[in-house]
Amino acid sequence: MRSPIADYLSQLHGDLLKLTAGRPYQGIPAMAGADTSKFAIALATVDGHVYKVGDAGLEFSIQSISKPFSYGLALDDQGLAAVDAKIDVEPSGDAFNEISLARETGRPANAMINAGAIATVSLVKDAETPRFARILEQFSLCAGRELHLSETIYASEALTGHRNRALAYLLRSFGIIETDPTPVLEDYFKACSVMVNTEDLAMMAATLANGGTQPSTGVQVMSPEAVQRVLSVMTTCGMYDDAGAWISAVGLPAKSGVGGGLIAVLPGQLGLAVYSPALDAHGSSVRGLAASERISRDMGLHFVRAARIGRSVIRDHYDITQVPSATRHTEDAEKLLADYGHRAHILELAGDLLFAGTESVVREVSELPSTVELVILDLRRVDEIDKIAIRMIGDLNRGLATEGRTLALVQNQLFAPLEEVKFFSNRNDAVEWAETTILLRHGSPELMPQRVAIADFAALAPLSPEDVALLESRMVESEIADAQVIRRVGQEFGGVYFILDGKVVTSTHRGGSPTRHATLSAGMTFGEIALGGEGDQTTRVTALGRVHLKVLSAEAITALEAEHPELALRFWKAIARDAYTRVEAYLKDSGHPLR
Template sequence: MRSPIDSYLADLHAELLDLTAGTPYQGIPAMADADPSKFAIAMATVDGHVYRIGDADLEFSIQSISKPFSYALALDDIGLDAVDTKIDVEPSGDAFNEISLARGSGRPANAMINAGAIATVSLIRNTDAPRFERILEHFSTAAGRRLELSDSIFASEALTGHRNRALAYLLRSFDIIETDPSPVLEDYFRACSVMVNTQDLAMMAATLANGGTQPRTGVQVMSKEAVQRTLSVMTTCGMYDDAGAWISAVGLPAKSGVGGGLIAVLPGQVGLAIYSPALDLHGSSVRGVAASERISADMGMHFVRAARLGRSVIRDHFDITDAPSYTRYTDAASKLLAEYGERAHIVELAGDLLFAGTESMVREVSELDPSVELVILDLRRVDDIDRIAVEMIHQLGRELEAEGRTMVLVQEKIFEPLESLRCFPSRNDAVEWAETTLLQRYGDGDLVPSEVSVCDFAALAPLDAVDIDLLESLMEESRIEDGRIIRRPGQEFGGVYFILKGKVVTSTLQNGKPVRHATLSAGMTFGEIALGGEGEQTTRVTAVGRLHLKVLSAASIATLEADDPGTALRFWKAVARDAYTRVEANIKDSNFPLH
């Protein structure tokens, strides 16, 4: 099944294709002829799943998106204090290629502008291995695959990078760069000329979102301290002279590049990457900015709203054969449910449903085997739910419905935005609905009969017709209204009750709250268990709907034992056999209590 997130990104991509403003960057000849029709969006979660749409495999040069990753490498190489003596962390309010050096010290305003990025490269260690080899390895490890340098773009950068060359020598004049600036500048040009695709950038952004750990490989690419500092500087400085508008509208640490790429990071949750080479006046992708604004708004990603860590909200996931309802079925119905129960799944959620957690749930449901027809989302342990989570759950329900499948919710604490979906107050009720649905689809009417004659009761199957007729002649008929309590805990044995039509539930009180044990329907009996232990009723038995019973009372059984002990003995053997079978089944299922 297609994920609702895939559908959302596809719709957004199609809509923004009509946005044709902007021009590819003309300052580097090798990039001036980039095709402005190319457009891709990729979103990588912190567990390594990537959603992508458009030209996500098309390679382009990373350009200034290299800066935060070079900065993190320098921070890990020599430490925050040493880097801070050379590069400040203040927004410049200037374009990316402005001088922006502090008067007197010559310290660049931050590591995201060109002057600061050139200074950053000079701080990366160049001893154990050539500096650019270390930079390229660092980028590649974050992306999760080996990246390559574009010799043609590097040559074009070196040929036309006069302003950057001037910045490098100016930095040298202030001893911000302490050695010959030419090799540093060449490595800076090379870093900007590394080729990536949109999926690579999404994984690199997700590595930042994941505290420096590459989501798929598990490699710690950079320290948490370096990530914290890098994301902080990206927040205030990553979008240059557009940083204020960006943080207000999008609210994510971000970095753009004149190659047409743009990354944004929602810490703990997701990395976003967009490629479209037509740029605005700030040097950022026009479609990239528009897509980021929409995704942040639609998915609730602004840091003010999404401050909590995103983690999987899936507490457990299993089919209903592992957690059957309390309803007691005939042998034939139980066999059918054992065969078809895998077609109904329970997904138990916990915590806060924000974007990342809801995404993991949506992905898991979307990837269920097509044979799964019924999905039960158990929300009883969910504390809070965000607007995007509500929309994603509704869309998931629509996607399932389009495939002829059904999703229902379990929520004791009602989340009003989800009231339009079918909800059950308890998981037992939802599982009972699923079981009934499967029995109706794959069985016949005899599996769950609405009305049963005494001669057809499974409990009496070992007896012959003469014995059954005798027993029925001693029974008293009873019709009971909905909600009436038939038996209470502590009552002495009152006989064996045969349900001809309707249902009853058995329950006990635990900590003052009723806890359901079983639902019994037509063809089943109750009351006989009171003969065990102290000879008292242990559960409360309540009618559900109108109930039609026949009761073989304690007095009638005593009469039978006195007048026809042979029939009485055969009756008790049959009842004991049936009761033992039910108790054994209850013990088997007790590992999966449904409250």
């Protein structure tokens, strides 16, 4: 099934294609004529799944989005104290290419402006492996594939980068750069000229979101300490003189580039990347800004809202054969459920259903094989459901329905916006619904009889027709009203009850709360556990709707033992065999208690 998240991104992409404001960056001739119709969005989760739409495979130069990753490399090479001695961590409030150096020390305000980024490159080790080779390797490891330098973009950068040259020599004059600034500047230009696509940038952002570990390869590219500093500086400085408006509206650590790219990071959850080369006055992608703001708002990604991370997860995932309902079925029905039970799946969820947690659920369900017809989401241990989670679950429900499949929820109290989704207050009822649905779809009506004659009871199958007829002649027939208690815990053995039609529920009460054990329907028996005259009733038995019974009373059994001892023995064996079969099935499933 196509993911609702992919559908959302496609719709957003179509909406924002209508934005035609801005123009490509004119300061680098090789980029001035970029095609403004190109537009891509990619979203990568911290487990390596990527949603993408538009021109996500189109390559463009990374430009200033290189800065966070070079900064992280310098931090890991030199340590925080050494880097801080050369580069401050304060917002400049200026454009990306402003000369923002401290009067006394010459320190750049932060690593995200050009002056700070040039200083950053000078701090990357350049010994056994050439500096740019290490920078390129860093970018490639974060992207999860080998990236390359555009010689055309590099030549154009070098030809027009006069202001950056001035910055480099100013930095040298203050001793921030301690060697010849020319090789440093060349490596800075090369770092900006590395070619990436939108999917690469999403994975690079996701690497930061994942604490420095590349989600797909598992390689630890950057230390957690370096990531913490990088994201902190991105939060306050990544969008230059537009940082305040950005953090208010979007609320994510971010970095833009004049190549048209933009990344944003939600720590612990995802990386977002957008490409569109038409820029605004601050040097950021017009569509990139609009897309980021919409996605943050629609998906609840603002750091203030999404601060509780990593708790909304799938705790368990199984099919209903592993947790059968308390309803007893006929032997043939049980066989069919064993063969077809894998067509109904249950996902147990816990924690907070914000975007990241719900995305993992949606993806898990979307990737289920087409043979899965019924999906049950158990939400009883979910603490909070955000509006984006409600929207995504609703979209998932509609998507499954278009394929003839059904979504159901288990939770104590249904959220009003999810009224369209099938709802159960406990898992047993949801599993019982799934079993009934499967039996009706893949079996025959005989598997779920509404009325069963005494001669057709499975418990009496070992007996001859003559034996059954004699037993039935000694039974008493009765009608039981809905909710009437038929047997109570502690009562002496009262006989064996045969359900001709209707249903009963067996339960016990502990600590004032009822615990449901089984739902019995037509063709089933109860009361026999205390068979023998000395036992007591161990469960309460209550009518679930109107019930039609026949009872072979304790007195009738005593008389049978006296008058027909051999038949009484055969009856005893048949009932004991049936009871043993049911107890064995219960013990088999006791590892999944009904809640």
